[in-house]
Amino acid sequence: MKARGFWSKSRIVEACLIGTSFLLVGAVCLWLSLKDKSAANTADISLKGERLYSLTLDHQEEIDIPSDHGHILVDVDVGKIAVKSSPCPSQYCVHQGYKSHEGESIICAYEGLSITLRSVGGVEVIHV
Amino acid sequence: MNEEWLHRVVFAVLLLGAVIFTSFVGYEKRNNNARDVAHIGVMLALALVFGVLESFLPDFLLPGMRIGLANVVTLFVLYVYGFKKALAIALLKALLVSMMRGNFLSMGGYMALTGSLLSVLGMGLLRVLWKNCSVFGVSIFGALLHVLGQIMIALIYLGTPILGYLPYLLLMAFGTGALVGGLVFLLQKNRALKRYLSAK
Missing domain, CATH: 2.60.320.10 (N-utilization substance G protein NusG, insert domain)
Structure with a gap:
């Protein structure tokens, strides 16, 4: 079925791109927050x-x-x-x-x- | 006059030259009328008000983290009046707000200028290369470039420790970009505004 209105094929590609980049950056932030940190001297x-x-x-x-x-x-x-x-x-x-x-x-x-x-x-x- | 001050003066002259040049380039003979010029003036004033208002608010979550309400104006101008005028507004806004905040020719001023410039250039380029990209996509792309531009300058002044904030600032840029894009989307859908802008 052909997508109509705001959700055209191009918009779906765009949403996927934004979503993927967001998840990637979010994963980096999560990793930085949760990784083990030893006491500094x-x-x-x-x-x-x-x-x-x-x-x-x-x-x-x-x-x-x-x-x-x-x-x-x-x-x-x-x-x-x-x-x-x-x-x-x-x-x-x-x-x-x-x-x-x-x-x-x-x-x-x-x-x-x-x-x-x-x-x-x-x-x-x-x-x- | 020492070398640092000479650099500042040269930079200021170049900057002002660039802004004046951009303002002239932003003027298009065929499409410009008194109404458009007045609109651009109002847009610049709005961008300045938003920029100054935001500077009164404290940083939230991260140092230097702001919503970027003035970008609503830049993005709106990009869509309604085109790239050249958006570039002129972004440059003038960055310059004038940093002058009002007293950080002109300091790290804060350079950060604002680089962020705005990179953001408008990126958004303009994205609109040319990907004509079907929505206002949300363009806005988020602009917000991400704004952060990258600012971090580039912060790297020069503060060194690598600032890179620790980069992922968090980028993550926030998705949210602020979507918010700004959403506001411009609503403005574009506003029938009264549409009628007003299209009236001759």
Whole structure:
């Protein structure tokens, strides 16, 4: 039977394409969310793509990072890290709270800050 | 003047040149009348209002995640007035909204510009290559390209950590694209609007 109206052959192909791509992207998201994450012991802090710190998460420390619109305060704790305060309007980076697993990251797009967590055996500590 | 500022000035001049050029290209002698020009002005104003309104709303779910209500206007113009005018509106909207938000010539401004440009180019190309593609398909394709354009710029500024958000942003783009497409579909079906636009 020939499809009529909105659901022509072309529309069915289009719906299949959209549906397949959606499922593929959804599967990737699901895999990323459910995969096993080990505890992180190192955090890399970068501003505008330039790495400022690479530090171990085995102590308590507050790091003040000067940015374009003020200062970003990063709270380092044992096994976890968070952005305590930021001058960005959305405050999304602050609301993300503490991150503690390998591969997780905190992004502040407004200030160009990124914090990435990783797990390494031998730890290098860089303070620039 | 240091090198960074020189780059910014050169970029600003090029950008303004591109926008003025696009505005002239968007002007078509045969089809343009005062009514069309007024309509385009209203569309641009609407896109700006939506763009600024959305900037007041907090990000939801993911950083930088927005519905993209201004894209309703761009997509509507693409369907009613054609590619050139949609391109002009998208560029001017990205430029003016980033100026109003104070992130012109910063990462946010570049992200908006690249996303809008890539999105309109992709949607225009898809309409040419696949004439039967529905407004939903075109809108979703535009939303996906918008995300990819923004991520390209974010990659330069923030490095690879931003790639972790890419699948989630793409997943959301399906939803926001479908929503924008649905709104344009409803506008196209609106009889009063149809009568108004076709009246001479």
